[in-house]
Amino acid sequence: MNRRLLLVLALAGCHPAAPLAPQALTTVTTLDTRRVVGVVELDGNTYIFDDGGVSVLRAGAVVARDDFGPAAPPSTIAAPTGDGRWVMSALRRVTTEGDSALVEPERFGLAPDATWSGVYGAGETTVATSAHALAVATDGHHVALYPHVTATEVAVARGRVALAGVDHVDVWDLAAGTSRAYPTGPAHVAFVDADSAHPRLAVWTPTRLVLEGADGALHPVAVPGPIASAVTSGARLWVLAAGHVAYLDRDAHALRQTAVDAARAERLFGSPVGDVWVASGGHLARYALGVPGGPDPTWVAQIAPVFARVCAKCHLPDGSAGVDLSTAAAWRTERLAIDQRVLLDRSMPPAGTDLSDGDRAAIAAWVGRK
Numbered sequence: 001m002n003r004r005l006l007l008v009l010a011l012a013g014c015h016p017a018a019p020l021a022p023q024a025l026t027t028v029t030t031l032d033t034r035r036v037v038g039v040v041e042l043d044g045n046t047y048i049f050d051d052g053g054v055s056v057l058r059a060g061a062v063v064a065r066d067d068f069g070p071a072a073p074p075s076t077i078a079a080p081t082g083d084g085r086w087v088m089s090a091l092r093r094v095t096t097e098g099d100s101a102l103v104e105p106e107r108f109g110l111a112p113d114a115t116w117s118g119v120y121g122a123g124e125t126t127v128a129t130s131a132h133a134l135a136v137a138t139d140g141h142h143v144a145l146y147p148h149v150t151a152t153e154v155a156v157a158r159g160r161v162a163l164a165g166v167d168h169v170d171v172w173d174l175a176a177g178t179s180r181a182y183p184t185g186p187a188h189v190a191f192v193d194a195d196s197a198h199p200r201l202a203v204w205t206p207t208r209l210v211l212e213g214a215d216g217a218l219h220p221v222a223v224p225g226p227i228a229s230a231v232t233s234g235a236r237l238w239v240l241a242a243g244h245v246a247y248l249d250r251d252a253h254a255l256r257q258t259a260v261d262a263a264r265a266e267r268l269f270g271s272p273v274g275d276v277w278v279a280s281g282g283h284l285a286r287y288a289l290g291v292p293g294g295p296d297p298t299w300v301a302q303i304a305p306v307f308a309r310v311c312a313k314c315h316l317p318d319g320s321a322g323v324d325l326s327t328a329a330a331w332r333t334e335r336l337a338i339d340q341r342v343l344l345d346r347s348m349p350p351a352g353t354d355l356s357d358g359d360r361a362a363i364a365a366w367v368g369r370k
Contacts, residue, residue, distance in 0.1 A: 008207075010047045010073075017110060019059075021261065022258070023247075023256050023258045023289060024100075025212050025245070025258045025259065025260045025276075025287035025288065025289060026287065026288050026289070026332065027285060027286070028060075028275060028286040028287065028288050028289060028332045028333055028335075029046075029057070029060045029285065029286040029333065030283070030284070030285040030286075031048075031057075031062070031283075031284055032282055032284075033048060033050055033055060033282055033283075034050035034051050034052050035050055035051045035279075035281065035282060035283055036048060036049070036050050036269070036277075036279045036283055036284055037049050037050060037051065037070075037071050037072070037073055037074075038058070038071065038072075038074040038075075038077060038089070038269065038271035039270075039271075039277045039284075040071040040074045040087055041094060041271055041272055041336045042076050042085055042336075042340075043084075043337075043339070043340055044058060044334070044336060044337030045057065045058055045063075045096065046058075047074060047087050047094055049071035049072075049073070049074045049089055049283065050062040050071060050217060051071070052067050052069065052175060053066045053067040053068045053069060053071060054066050054068070054071060054074075054089070054094055055057065056094075056096050056152055058086070058267050059209035060333055062218075063096070064097075064367055065205045066094070066117045066258055068092070069090045072086060072089045072090035072092075072117060072118055072163065074088060074089045074094075074128060075087075075088055075118075075119055075120045075121050075156075076121055077119060077120075077121030077126045078121060078123070078124045078126060078137075078139075080126075082269025085121075086290065088119045088121075089119075090116060090118055090119060091128065095120065100358070109268060109338070110116065114129050115131060116128045116129065116130045116135070117129060117131070118129060118154065120154050120155070120156040120157055120271055121196050122156045122157045122194040122199070123155055123157075123158035123159070123194075123195050123273075124137075124138060124139055124158070125137070125138055125156050125157070125158055125159060125160070125174065126156070127154055127161055128143075128158050129150070129151065129154055129292070130150075131150065132147065132148065132150070132151060133145060133147045133148065133150075134149040134150070134151070134163075136161065136174065136262055138159065149163070151163035151164055151165060151170075151265065152164050152165060152166065152186070153187075153189055154189070154336070155189040155190045155191050155192035155194075155201075156191070156194065157194040157199030157279050158194065158195060158196070158197065158199060159173065159174045159175045160172065160173055160174065160199060161368060162189040162190075162191065162203075163185075163189075164186075164187050164188065164189045164200055164203075165185070166185065166186060167184070167186050168181050168184055169181070169182045169187055169189055169201075169203055170182075170326075171201060171276065182203065182218060182359055184203055184205070185205060186205065186206065187203050187205050187316065188203070188204050188205070189201065189202070189203055189230065190202045190230070190232040191232060192211070192232045192235060192236070192237050192250070193232075193234070193235045193250065194232065195272075195307070196235075200212040200213075201218070201342060202232060202237055203228050204230050204351070206225070206226050206227055206228075207227070208223075208227075209227060209230065209239065211237070211248070213256060213299075213341065218362055221248065221253075221254070222253060222254060222255065223241045223246075223255060224237060224242050224244050224246065224255070224257065225243075225244070226241060226242060226243050227239060227240070227241045228240045228241065228265070228266065228267070229266070229267045229268045231268040231269055231270040231276070232269070232270065233270035233271050233272070233273075233274050233276055233369055234268055234270070234272055234274045235249065235274065235368070236248065236250070236274045237282070238268050238270065238276040238331040239255060239268075239336075240262060240265055240267070240268050240278075243256075243262055243263045243265070244257050244258070244262060245258045245260045245262045245265065245268070245276065245278060245287075246258060247276070247289075254350065258287075260278065261286055264280045265278050265279070265280050266280055266281065267279045269303065271286065271335075272336060272339065273288070273335045273336055273339050273367045273368040274288075274367075274368030274369075275287060275288045275335070285294045288332050288335070291298055298366060299331060299366060300364070302362045302366060303328070303362060303366050306355075306362060306363065307325060307326065308354055308360045310349055310353060310354070310359065311325055311327070311349065325338075331366070331367075334367045335367045335368070338363065338367055339368075340369045342355070342360065342363055343360060343364055343367070
């Protein structure tokens with residue numbers, strides 16, 4: 001980096017949180033699989049990487065599988081072709097064709113004899129890591145190489161990179177050409193709202209959790225016990241601590257526990273729409289904030305009228321679209337596809353069908369896009 005700003009900040013100790021009324025989680029998807037190493041979602045598909053390869057889910061069902069061997073933690077990155085995003089596991093791109101998951105080598109112009117073990121992305125920022133160097137692209141394809149820069153863990157946001165080392169975390173601001181060093185000891189890193197204009201750094205150890213505030217400093221967040229796993233999910237931070245799954249929404253100052261049974265849970269994985277995947281051995285379940293055992297009042301009040309006016313002609317149980325969106329449960333299952341097609345691509349509803357800015361705002365709020 002061109003300039004370096006050293007910020008000395010010891011992680012403050014955290015005390016157990018006072019008991020909170022548990023928040024209900026609604027099960028969206030469950031399946032039995034091999035031991036999971038990563039989950040990413042893109043264009044209506046969910047890619048589940050495990051110790052034998054990758055499975056691809058669509059509408060809660062496995063539609064493709066490739067047993068290419070143990071997978072590296074996956075990510076989505078800006079396509080070097082400039083067209084959309086790619087799903088990556090290390091330097092392998094994963095696509096689908098029929099009932100097959102196609103795994104293709106892709107080196108982004110990096111030396112073919114280098115061992116690039118991980119690829120991470122957010123927005124147009126992409127980072128590849130090896131045991132000897134770091135490669136960074138801020139426009140999807142032009143790569144800057146940083147030899148002798150390594151990290152035990154990497155997190156990427158738009159224009160920012162966090163590198164966890166053995167005793168500190170370095171955070172690079174790529175646009176400004178500056179960096180900060182946070183003395184932490186061995187730690188894990190992630191960015192809340194990584195794809196937004198204002199991502200926030202989260203750092204945790206088995207006993208401490210700190211979150212970047214608007215002032216740029218890291219502030220402690222009380223946790224209910226030892227942290228087994230934590231993950232960011234859009235604007236939400238999920239934490240597995242002392243057998244409890246808890247979450248922290250944007251601008252909140254305390255974790256809220258949930259009623260999900262997580263006694264055997266081992267690891268969490270995030271979803272772009274704010275949901276959480278909970279892995280326990282070979283069992284994987286996706287949860288969303290919701291109201292079990294009855295209709296979702298928010299969906300009934302804000303989304304059902306939009307569905308009846310705009311979507312019902314194609315998306316009833318026997319509708320011409322072939323995708324039933326007549327219930328809140330169906331919308332939860334298809335949240336990622338709805339987010340992509342209605343809010344990002346705007347390819348739905350079809351041309352000639354009116355969907356107002358107010359309707360899109362209501363859908364954005366419901367799927368968790370802040």
